[in-house]
C-alpha cells in the first residue's frame with residue numbers, strides 16, 4: 001500500500017496496513033500521473049471531500065457524533081480540538097484506516113470528488129493511495145533504504161522499470177523538500193535520517209503514489225522548531241497541488257498553515273462533534289462560536305510565539321452542553337510560559353490546569 005504509514009506505537013489503530021497487491025479498482029489509475037498543477041479558476045479540482053452525518057463508534061462507545069464538513073481541494077484544513085475529541089478518528093475515516101480497528105464502525109457518508117468512499121466497490125488499499133496519511137511519529141520502513149522507502153508503495157502497484165522508480169523517487173523527494181539532503185545517500189537506511197528528515201521521507205512516500213489528499217495527524221508534534229518550520233513550509237508548497245488535512249494541537253500552527261479550520265470538541269458523553277468550521281482567518285479573528293475568546297497573536301512564523309491551550313479549557317466548560325457558553329465561563333487568554341516554544345506547544349489533557 002501506499003500510504004505514508006507512520007505509526008504511533010502506542011495506538012493499535014495506527015499500525016501500518018498490510019502491504020498487499022492492489023486490485024485494479026476504479027477509483028484511481030495504478031500508474032502515477034505527472035504532478036498536478038493548480039487548477040484554473042472555476043475548474044473542478046480533485047481532492048474535494050464531503051462528509052455528511054458522520055458517526056463513528058468503537059464498539060458501543062460513540063467517538064464522533066454527527067459531523068458534517070466540506071474539505072476544499074488545494075487548501076489546508078486544520079482540525080483542532082481537545083485531546084480525545086475524535087480528531088484522529090475523524091482523519092482515519094477519510095481513508096478508511098478505521099477499518100483496521102475491528103470494533104470501529106462508521107455511519108454517514110464521505111464522498112471524495114463525488115465518489116462514496118464507503119461503497120463496497122471501493123478498494124480501501126487503492127483509496128489509501130489517493131488519500132495518503134502521515135502520522136505523528138515518522139515511521140520509515142526500518143529495513144529499507146531511503147530510495148526504497150519512497151517507492152515502496154509504487155512497487156506494489158505493478159511493474160516499474162528501475163529508471164522509472166528512480167525518477168519517481170527523485171521527484172517525490174524533491175517535492176518533499178528532502179532531495180538535496182539525501183541525494184548522495186539514497187542507499188542509506190531510512191532510519192538513519194533525523195526525525196524531521198524521516199517525516200519528510202514519509203511525506204515523499206505518500207507523494208510517490210500521486211495522492212489527491214494528504215492526511216497529517218500532528219505531523220510536527222515530535223519535531224523541534226526548525227524541523228517543524230520545514231514541515232510547515234512544505235505544507236504551504238504542497239497545498240498548490242494537494243488537499244491537505246492536518247490535525248494539530250498547536251493553535252499557532254493551525255493559524256499559520258491552514259486556509260480552513262474545523263474546531264471539534266466533545267460532550268459529556270465524550271462523543272466528539274464539530275463546533276465550528278470556516279476560513280481560518282474568520283475562525284481565529286471573528287469566531288461565531290466558543291472560540292470567540294481564543295486569540296492568536298500573529299499567525300506568522302516565527303513571530304507568533306503567543307499560543308493558547310484555551311480550547312482545552314473551552315472543552316471543559318463545554319462538557320455536558322452543546323449550546324454556546326456565556327463568555328464569563330471562558331477564562332481569559334493565558335499567556336505562554338517562558339518554556340513555550342512556537343511550533344512545539346501542545347495542548348493535552350495533562351496541560352489542563
Ligand SMILES: Nc1ncnc2c1ncn2[C@@H]1O[C@H](COP(=O)(O)OP(=O)(O)OP(=O)(O)O)[C@@H](O)[C@H]1O
Nearest residue numbers: 013058063082083084085086087088089090101270
Ligand atoms: N482503537 C480504539 N478503541 C476504542 N476507543 C478508541 C480507539 N481509538 C480511539 N478511541 C477513543 O475514541 C475517542 C477519540 O479518540 P481520538 O484518538 O480520535 O482522539 P484525538 O482527538 O485524536 O485525541 P488526541 O488529541 O489525544 O490525539 C477517545 O475517547 C478514544 O479513547
Ligand SMILES: [Mg+2]
Nearest residue numbers: 087088089217
Ligand atoms: Mg489524535
